[in-house]
Amino acid sequence: MNYEYSWRVKLVIGVFALVGLAIPAQILRIQNSPEAGKILDQSNNYNWEVRTLYPARGSIYDRNGRLLAGNEIVYEVGVDIPRVSNPHTVALTLSVTLDLDYNDIYDTLTNPEGRLYLVADDFVLPGKVEELKKLKEELENQPDDWRAADRPSLDGLVFRAHFQRSYPEKSLGSNILGFVMHDGHGYFGVEAKYDEQLAGIPVTTLVPTDPNRAEDLPRIPDGATLILTIDRDIQAAVEEILDLSLVEHGAEAGSIVVMNPKTGEVLAMASTPRFDPNEYWDYELYFNNASEFNRAISLPYEPGSVFKILTMSGALDSGTVTPSTSFLDTGVFLIGGVPVYNWDDAAWGYQDMTGCMQHSLNVCLAWVASQLGPQKFYSYARAFGIGHPTGIDLAGEAAGRLKVPGDGDWYPVDLGTNSFGQGVAVTPIQMVMAASAIANDGRMVAPHVLYGMVQNGRQYNSPPRYLGTPISETTARTLNEMLAYSLENESSLALVPGYRLAGKTGTAQIPLPTGYYANSITNTSFIGWGPVDDPQFVVYVWIERPSSSIWGSEVAAPVFARVVEKLVVLMGIPPDSVRQALAGQ
Amino acid sequence: MDFVRNITQKTPWKTQQQLFGFVLVVLVFAAMIAGIYLTITSRAAVLGREIQNLEAQITDGKRLNADLSNQLGVLLSYQSMAERAWAMGFTLASPEDIEYVTIPGYAAPQPVDLSEARPDEQQANTLPDAYTQSLWEWFEAQLVTSGLSGGGVQ
Numbered sequence: 001m002n003y004e005y006s007w008r009v010k011l012v013i014g015v016f017a018l019v020g021l022a023i024p025a026q027i028l029r030i031q032n033s034p035e036a037g038k039i040l041d042q043s044n045n046y047n048w049e050v051r052t053l054y055p056a057r058g059s060i061y062d063r064n065g066r067l068l069a070g071n072e073i074v075y076e077v078g079v080d081i082p083r084v085s086n087p088h089t090v091a092l093t094l095s096v097t098l099d100l101d102y103n104d105i106y107d108t109l110t111n112p113e114g115r116l117y118l119v120a121d122d123f124v125l126p127g128k129v130e131e132l133k134k135l136k137e138e139l140e141n142q143p144d145d146w147r148a149a150d151r152p153s154l155d156g157l158v159f160r161a162h163f164q165r166s167y168p169e170k171s172l173g174s175n176i177l178g179f180v181m182h183d184g185h186g187y188f189g190v191e192a193k194y195d196e197q198l199a200g201i202p203v204t205t206l207v208p209t210d211p212n213r214a215e216d217l218p219r220i221p222d223g224a225t226l227i228l229t230i231d232r233d234i235q236a237a238v239e240e241i242l243d244l245s246l247v248e249h250g251a252e253a254g255s256i257v258v259m260n261p262k263t264g265e266v267l268a269m270a271s272t273p274r275f276d277p278n279e280y281w282d283y284e285l286y287f288n289n290a291s292e293f294n295r296a297i298s299l300p301y302e303p304g305s306v307f308k309i310l311t312m313s314g315a316l317d318s319g320t321v322t323p324s325t326s327f328l329d330t331g332v333f334l335i336g337g338v339p340v341y342n343w344d345d346a347a348w349g350y351q352d353m354t355g356c357m358q359h360s361l362n363v364c365l366a367w368v369a370s371q372l373g374p375q376k377f378y379s380y381a382r383a384f385g386i387g388h389p390t391g392i393d394l395a396g397e398a399a400g401r402l403k404v405p406g407d408g409d410w411y412p413v414d415l416g417t418n419s420f421g422q423g424v425a426v427t428p429i430q431m432v433m434a435a436s437a438i439a440n441d442g443r444m445v446a447p448h449v450l451y452g453m454v455q456n457g458r459q460y461n462s463p464p465r466y467l468g469t470p471i472s473e474t475t476a477r478t479l480n481e482m483l484a485y486s487l488e489n490e491s492s493l494a495l496v497p498g499y500r501l502a503g504k505t506g507t508a509q510i511p512l513p514t515g516y517y518a519n520s521i522t523n524t525s526f527i528g529w530g531p532v533d534d535p536q537f538v539v540y541v542w543i544e545r546p547s548s549s550i551w552g553s554e555v556a557a558p559v560f561a562r563v564v565e566k567l568v569v570l571m572g573i574p575p576d577s578v579r580q581a582l583a584g585q
Numbered sequence: 586m587d588f589v590r591n592i593t594q595k596t597p598w599k600t601q602q603q604l605f606g607f608v609l610v611v612l613v614f615a616a617m618i619a620g621i622y623l624t625i626t627s628r629a630a631v632l633g634r635e636i637q638n639l640e641a642q643i644t645d646g647k648r649l650n651a652d653l654s655n656q657l658g659v660l661l662s663y664q665s666m667a668e669r670a671w672a673m674g675f676t677l678a679s680p681e682d683i684e685y686v687t688i689p690g691y692a693a694p695q696p697v698d699l700s701e702a703r704p705d706e707q708q709a710n711t712l713p714d715a716y717t718q719s720l721w722e723w724f725e726a727q728l729v730t731s732g733l734s735g736g737g738v739q
Contacts, residue, residue: 070654
């Protein structure tokens with residue numbers, strides 16, 4: 001190499017060396033500059049996103065594992081505004097497919113005012129979303145024509161899947177289940193009562209967006225799964241019977257409750273009206289107020305003569321009367337200065353206590369209550385749970401009303417009228433609970449609809465809860481016998497061939513806003529249980545304001561019989577003769 | 586030693602050659618380290634993205650399972666089953682239609698038991714440490730596991 005060129009070579013080498021050194025030097029300088037920390041902080045902000053993970057709402061099953069409430073996929077349809085290339089196509093497609101307002105969407109997309117994302121619609125069904133996805137794909141696969149500025153495109157349209165509550169059985173058992181609105185909260189029934197357990201606990205966590213920091217998402221346990229005591233087939237049968245009975249008797253509304261008197265497990269609870277909770281927004285079309293959602297627990301009423309079983313229980317248990325105690329019915333009894341008459345205004349002459357129950361004599365029961373005395377009468381009523389909520393695990397239970405001496409609106413005549421179920425307000429579930437003591441050898445059980453709860457794969461079952469013994473075992477058996485005999489002796493329409501049943505009808509006048517009772521409109525009821533020697537069910541029937549007849553014995557009693565005919569089949573209860581023969585083997 | 590001194594001092598072209606060779610070795614080594622680092626980082630990024638995708642798939646799968654259970658519920662609903670039964674000619678039994686027979690050892694059906702060990706109960710972290718470690722942490726861990734590290738808890 002010539003000398004004259006060597007310095008030039010060295011200069012070039014030197015320049016390259018300098019540049020080569022300057023680059024790492026600059027890197028080091030930037031990395032250690034005061035701004036570096038701020039830039040790192042900013043980048044860290046984009047490395048993570050705060051995400052709230054919502055557990056799936058727990059499912060609800062009947063006692064045999066049939067799904068009553070589950071979850072189905074729906075979509076939020078949104079628009080990623082910066083990615084939209086043709087606002088007209090997007091707005092037009094959404095307005096046609098999802099029935100949205102074209103102008104609203106178009107205006108937002110063309111003038112977003114800083115917005116990056118638009119929620120066009122939510123809770124969109126998969127069918128609609130598939131339609132949109134297909135259209136989007138077709139437009140994406142159109143041959144490119146870059147010259148066309150208004151090329152149709154659904155770019156920016158995004159679909160986010162999430163759950164919504166679903167009720168596969170539609171209106172079946174809806175008055176027990178309640179419903180979940182789009183806000184994710186449960187209303188009425190089981191959905192409201194166990195809302196926290198079903199919803200689970202949402203967890204807010206930092207999720208790395210940087211794939212280098214990817215890690216497992218925290219495991220969020222789903223909401224608890226509930227297994228109800230309800231038997232879907234019994235529920236369906238009872239609802240069908242109730243609906244047919246209302247039509248047959250021209251009644252306004254009704255309710256039927258079926259419970260196991262030994263465990264307190266509610267097997268069915270039908271109430272009218274019912275609606276499909278999948279379309280909960282129709283609530284106001286069906287219900288005038290919240291107490292109508294489930295009449296069996298929320299709507300207290302004067303039950304009439306079915307209440308006599310409690311009056312007679314107290315009188316027998318206290319020793320005030322025995323089944324053979326004789327009473328001369330003159331057709332009228334004066335109590336608190338007010339005369340009380342029988343349902344037929346007739347005098348029935350000498351009657352024993354079984355006869356009083358069989359013929360449902362108000363005069364006799366008013367006399368029995370007067371012999372029992374107000375203190376004991378109301379003490380027994382309280383012991384049977386009258387005037388207090390039963391504590392059933394359904395939202396919206398009413399307490400009813402039991403006036404007692406000392407209350408401003410209690411008068412001595414109330415003792416007489418209360419004895420046959422007027423002037424006292426109860427719910428069907430209260431009567432069922434009280435009757436469980438009579439059917440279950442004096443032990444009263446708390447009614448409940450939750451059989452078990454499954455959490456983290458383990459099932460926790462609800463044990464029966466006993467609420468004391470308002471009457472003795474002897475009293476319970478005596479009254480059972482009296483009521484069974486009464487039904488058999490009057491050839492009641494409540495009887496079912498092959499099965500010995502105990503029960504009592506009720507016909508109650510309805511108080512008017514004026515304070516007087518209506519003559520021609522009644523509430524008809526029936527409470528009964530069986531088989532008498534080993535009760536498997538208590539059934540309560542309440543038919544409101546029937547027009548075919550005003551009497552419980554003609555309206556509610558046959559409904560009870562129809563329910564029992566279904567129950568013995570669905571529960572596999574053999575006729576008494578078969579059962580007793582098998583037991584004797 | 587004299588031989589080495591002679592080579593380095595008396596033959597300048599050899600010195601330059603050695604210097605050039607040394608720089609080249611350093612460069613190659615640095616390039617190798619950078620290459621390995623880039624490879625591992627890119628693999629980690631790809632696997633990280635896969636993990637994120639799998640998490641999304643798990644979520645989608647769970648959602649789909651719940652949806653399918655719900656669809657099954659609709660298919661097995663009372664109304665649906667009753668319609669199919671009627672279409673097949675079945676009718677509802679009345680008490681008179683039923684004949685009871687004694688079956689030794691028969692136990693009446695009990696309410697459903699849904700308790701089970703579900704897969705999502707397994708809380709163990711399924712992501713290997715190697716996916717979240719830096720190169721240095723990984724190297725240190727290898728030393729610890731191979732017993733070459735001086736520290737550590739016995």
